[in-house]
């Protein structure tokens with residue numbers, strides 16, 4: 351069974367999405383049941399970074415809307431209109447929809463959800479928040495069993511990239527923003543990023559899911575990073591903080607004075623001084639992270655690339671796949687499958703490489719005789735086993751023995767173990783106190 355995908359947009363996210371769909375090997379087998387049927391763009395002459403049949407491309411978006419062969423429509427063109435209307439038309443036409451458009455979902459999500467419910471189709475938007483980080487589905491499902499109390503996020507890649515570089519280089523705002531645009535992180539109009547509007551869209555979406563209610567987008571207090579200066583970044587660091595654009599959604603505790611148990615929440619986006627030992631303080635560059643706090647789970651942080659072609663496309667395709675799984679289950683009885691996303695029944699064993707063939711760096715602590723020529727002899731043993739050293743440090747003397755700590759360059763485990771055997775047999779070596787593998 352093959353499901354047909356119509357793409358509205360072939361820019362940063364659309365291109366990444368097409369690349370994954372056109373190269374399904376070694377990915378989830380469900381991707382092999384998906385086919386790009388038509389792609390809507392503004393300009394037919396623009397060079398494209400994906401190899402699609404020319405007949406696939408059209409600037410007649412209505413033709414995609416009304417194409418009865420399309421099962422899933424993917425809106426990655428951005429902006430409020432015509433994106434919103436196209437999503438609603440697709441729903442009315444019985445198509446499932448996947449979108450990355452947080453501006454539309456945060457403002458018209460309720461209208462869209464009601465239309466989808468009426469039409470019996472799904473509208474998924476994992477890519478709308480946190481780029482490649484799965485956050486919407488975990489909030490709805492795995493974390494949804496908790497009573498969620500706070501969702502705190504660094505959820506705009508562009509501003510985090512700017513603030514991180516201001517901190518590490520002390521650079522100016524404008525040229526760093528231009529880099530973020532060139533890297534495909536920023537919105538078509540980067541005002542949405544810099545003034546906090548994009549993060550406000552996203553926290554409105556997260557709050558609605560986390561706290562189970564409609565959110566009015568205009569209720570999100572929003573302050574951007576334009577007024578944050580290099581001097582502020584510097585002073586904050588001196589005081590033990592980093593400046594981050596945080597988006598915060600928090601359930602207020604019941605008011606004990608008035609006995610008011612009314613479920614109210616806080617919803618805000620603003621630059622914030624974050625203590626250096628806070629989990630969000632080390633989220634740098636284009637990375638995003640969402641710290642979810644709830645009962646009884648405690649704190650969970652989801653972290654990853656928050657923007658850009660590949661990460662955002664990963665989230666888009668995961669939604670397409672979720673819909674494809676549902677369509678498989680709705681297929682005629684003779685073809686019906688159990689939910690392919692819940693099945694872990696594999697047919698083949700994977701071949702695991704023998705440990706001795708793997709390459710790693712090693713840390714080695716040993717006690718050697720404290721006498722001339724020992725280091726030269728050790729060097730000979732290492733050389734005989736193609737083992738080159740990254741560092742060697744003497745860590746002290748103990749009677750007539752010297753402690754050495756050695757870190758090697760990458761070497762095959764088998765060769766390293768042979769070197770260890772040779773060291774154990776050497777008259778210069780008293781003992782090998784410790785051997786550990788070094789990451790990276």
Ligand code: NAP
Nearest residue numbers: 359360361362363391392393426427428450451657658662
């Ligand atoms: P983009 O690079 O500007 O691409 C937009 C695409 O849509 C282009 O292919 C453009 O056609 C097409 N398009 C726009 N308006 C059109 C119209 N009126 N008619 C026909 N085609 C039209 O945008 P993007 O960065 O991929 O972002 C797309 C969406 O994903 C936005 O909602 C954005 O907020 C969201 N998003 C982006 C990222 C990211 O990292 N970039 C991350 C998460 C979510 P042409 O190619 O012919 O110009």
Ligand code: HSE
Nearest residue numbers: 506507508535537657
């Ligand atoms: N412009 C957005 C950002 C794209 O910088 O985070 C991802 O939603």
